[in-house]
Amino acid sequence: MDAAAPLLEVEDLEVEFRTRHGTARVLDGVALSLQPGRTLGIVGESGCGKSMTALSIMRLVPVPPGRIGAGAVRLKGEDLLQASEKRMREVRGKDISMIFQEPMTSLNPVYSIGDQIAETVRLHEGLSRRDSLDRAIEMLKAVHIPAAERRVREFPHQMSGGMRQRVMIAMALACRPSVLIADEPTTALDVTVQAQVFDLLKELQEKTGTAIILISHDMGAIAEMADRVMVMYAGRIVEEAATDEILESPRHPYTRGLISCVPHMEDEPPPERAALTEIPGVVPALTDLGAGCSFAPRCAHTTDLCRRAAPQPFAVGENHRTACWLYDEAGAA
Amino acid sequence: MTASGNSDYLLEVQDLKVHFRLPRRNMLTPGGTVHAVDGISYRVRRGSTFGIVGESGSGKTTAALAAMRLVPVTDGSISLDGVEMTTLTGDALREMRRKIQIVFQDPYSSLNPRMRAGAIVREPMDLMEVGEPVERDGRVAELFRRVGLRPEQEALFPHQFSGGQRQRIGVARALATQPELIVCDEPVSALDVAIQAQILNLLRELQNGFGLTYLFISHDLGVVQHICDDIAVMYLGEIVEQSDRVSLFTLPLHPYTWALISAVPSARRRERGKDGRVRLQGDPPNPIDPPPGCRFAPRCPFAVDRCHRDKPALREVREGHLVSCHLVGDDCVPPHAAAASVS
Ligand SMILES: Nc1ncnc2c1ncn2[C@@H]1O[C@H](COP(=O)(O)OP(=O)(O)OP(=O)(O)O)[C@@H](O)[C@H]1O
Ligand SMILES: Nc1ncnc2c1ncn2[C@@H]1O[C@H](COP(=O)(O)OP(=O)(O)O)[C@@H](O)[C@H]1O
Ligand code: SF4
Ligand code: SF4
Ligand SMILES: [Mg+2]
Ligand SMILES: [Mg+2]
Numbered sequence: 284m285d286a287a288a289p290l291l292e293v294e295d296l297e298v299e300f301r302t303r304h305g306t307a308r309v310l311d312g313v314a315l316s317l318q319p320g321r322t323l324g325i326v327g328e329s330g331c332g333k334s335m336t337a338l339s340i341m342r343l344v345p346v347p348p349g350r351i352g353a354g355a356v357r358l359k360g361e362d363l364l365q366a367s368e369k370r371m372r373e374v375r376g377k378d379i380s381m382i383f384q385e386p387m388t389s390l391n392p393v394y395s396i397g398d399q400i401a402e403t404v405r406l407h408e409g410l411s412r413r414d415s416l417d418r419a420i421e422m423l424k425a426v427h428i429p430a431a432e433r434r435v436r437e438f439p440h441q442m443s444g445g446m447r448q449r450v451m452i453a454m455a456l457a458c459r460p461s462v463l464i465a466d467e468p469t470t471a472l473d474v475t476v477q478a479q480v481f482d483l484l485k486e487l488q489e490k491t492g493t494a495i496i497l498i499s500h501d502m503g504a505i506a507e508m509a510d511r512v513m514v515m516y517a518g519r520i521v522e523e524a525a526t527d528e529i530l531e532s533p534r535h536p537y538t539r540g541l542i543s544c545v546p547h548m549e550d551e552p553p554p555e556r557a558a559l560t561e562i563p564g565v566v567p568a569l570t571d572l573g574a575g576c577s578f579a580p581r582c583a584h585t586t587d588l589c590r591r592a593a594p595q596p597f598a599v600g601e602n603h604r605t606a607c608w609l610y611d612e613a614g615a616a
Numbered sequence: 617m618t619a620s621g622n623s624d625y626l627l628e629v630q631d632l633k634v635h636f637r638l639p640r641r642n643m644l645t646p647g648g649t650v651h652a653v654d655g656i657s658y659r660v661r662r663g664s665t666f667g668i669v670g671e672s673g674s675g676k677t678t679a680a681l682a683a684m685r686l687v688p689v690t691d692g693s694i695s696l697d698g699v700e701m702t703t704l705t706g707d708a709l710r711e712m713r714r715k716i717q718i719v720f721q722d723p724y725s726s727l728n729p730r731m732r733a734g735a736i737v738r739e740p741m742d743l744m745e746v747g748e749p750v751e752r753d754g755r756v757a758e759l760f761r762r763v764g765l766r767p768e769q770e771a772l773f774p775h776q777f778s779g780g781q782r783q784r785i786g787v788a789r790a791l792a793t794q795p796e797l798i799v800c801d802e803p804v805s806a807l808d809v810a811i812q813a814q815i816l817n818l819l820r821e822l823q824n825g826f827g828l829t830y831l832f833i834s835h836d837l838g839v840v841q842h843i844c845d846d847i848a849v850m851y852l853g854e855i856v857e858q859s860d861r862v863s864l865f866t867l868p869l870h871p872y873t874w875a876l877i878s879a880v881p882s883a884r885r886r887e888r889g890k891d892g893r894v895r896l897q898g899d900p901p902n903p904i905d906p907p908p909g910c911r912f913a914p915r916c917p918f919a920v921d922r923c924h925r926d927k928p929a930l931r932e933v934r935e936g937h938l939v940s941c942h943l944v945g946d947d948c949v950p951p952h953a954a955a956a957s958v959s
Pocket of ligand 4: 916917919923928
């Protein structure tokens, strides 16, 4: 199905951070591949490396204390990790753009939203002031902001959280990027507004063919939006498959835990409720990951092998891989 | 009701209003009144969990704070254990306050960073003079054990705990005065999903162990369905629907409830695509000078002329199931179901 050449390919990414407590291995062997018009979901608890994956693609990892140790980020074949800083400034906002969890932190409070969108367009496409403002209005209309001609002159603080997030989307899409990275774009919003934002992203994707990387800790959001899902734990990809496949037959104990620990809203809830399945413990500190599987301290199936050696990804179905010793055909499991 | 402790209901709220007056900021913006809570009534059964859901700004927190007398009550009555709270003062108010404690949303900012965890849990006992001072240390240790912390962790400071552990400290502190009612204001929203499950299970276990009653505020319908026995849906300071959990989710009657439920993301929603769902337009509105008629009318896909004119009353249409919508008839067919069967 995914036979076309990938738009974006990440290979074997390694990112480390120097911290007071030692070196943190923040990303370890992260790889992904994204087709035009598709949505890839990245899910996992906080601190598992979701945002760091996004920042690495944009080459926005703070160096130092961070360091991209190895890997490649290929956009239409060009390795962005080798590109000049000047080239990266072109890429950001034009080829790949990003929307963040808290729109207020990425909008400039002293400029009108119209000026901010227009600025991006002028920078990347060299449009005149007039034309770039027209594009800003057009974009505000595309994200369904009412009275766009008037609102284009408003400032971020004059808008609600949902509106600001739509402005962020307008700005991110103003130069028609081929990849949009949305890092928890709706976490701070009401479900009703989240539903509007998701509809909007889907609508714009249908029109423009933009590929989306959606980062979320909410399996429901991923289930609604993504074609493929990558589950991250402690800086590694522990499972990856088509969304339906992950939801119907999750293999990795962490993925299973993530799905079953969330109280699932039923159309007709039964009168009796069982306790939720817990994943015990917490995400480990990335500074003292041992040689074994990082999930071992929280896993119900841990063996000596798990504590000794980190599992490599094993194929468990069509286009479905998981890094867990339970699925090593050749192994003792 | 004068006798305390013998009603089925621990908390009874009648026609509660909390209005905030806003000062005039300048010549152009008139001062206004925020109708944060605007005439709500509900009763919480002993030992049960009563949920309040609604969008941001709908008045959930204010409704709960009013029940604790932590915001000024504009009008209405609040009775806890048969005692009218709105007129209490001094020692009597302090004694009643001991019976209601709160667990906050944000386990990061709600704990004093300079106090050790043990002292944080002990403080309300000292303030409210609960038990003999010599017994309090033993009780702190017992509370630590009950919420899944180790007694030696009493000596640590909040920043030395994870988010989930901090919320456990918050729960232990709320339990310290042996309250009957615990207000949980979004107690898991700031936590990672895996940790949410741990805290939700803990809350249910403690409820069974201590016979606690919870007033539980959340915007997460999955959590609400899991944890609450009865649920009120708030919109712009009013309760628009109220019922037991099974009836509310099986037969949501108010278009707003149904919009909330249908906004929850899921795989099924993706399969259905754009059909089979109606989504709310616009943002959650502002409770300053709410519209006349039905407050939901400006966003309601089914609004008719009458909705903009007349205010629908909250009325019981099935046993224990209350709704305020002109278009829900006695047959209990809500407008969204009627619309679906036509198309
Ligand atoms: N002290 C205050 N002065 C003025 N307005 C207030 C005050 N406290 C709350 N409000 C307003 O009352 C309304 C209800 O607020 P409340 O905090 O109860 O909402 P909520 O339902 O808990 O929302 P959230 O989901 O965001 O926590 C809001 O419009 C809020 O801005
Ligand atoms: N500036 C930094 N210095 C040290 N560690 C960092 C820095 N930024 C992020 N990290 C660490 O990188 C890891 C992954 O972070 P992140 O990608 O933000 O996680 P997620 O988005 O999945 O919540 C975390 O352990 C985090 O603490
Ligand atoms: S490799 Fe072992 S410890 Fe890791 S998830 Fe699989 S069974 Fe659990
Ligand atoms: S009364 Fe009218 S506007 Fe209000 S919820 Fe019912 S149909 Fe909608
Ligand atoms: Mg992040
Ligand atoms: Mg609140």
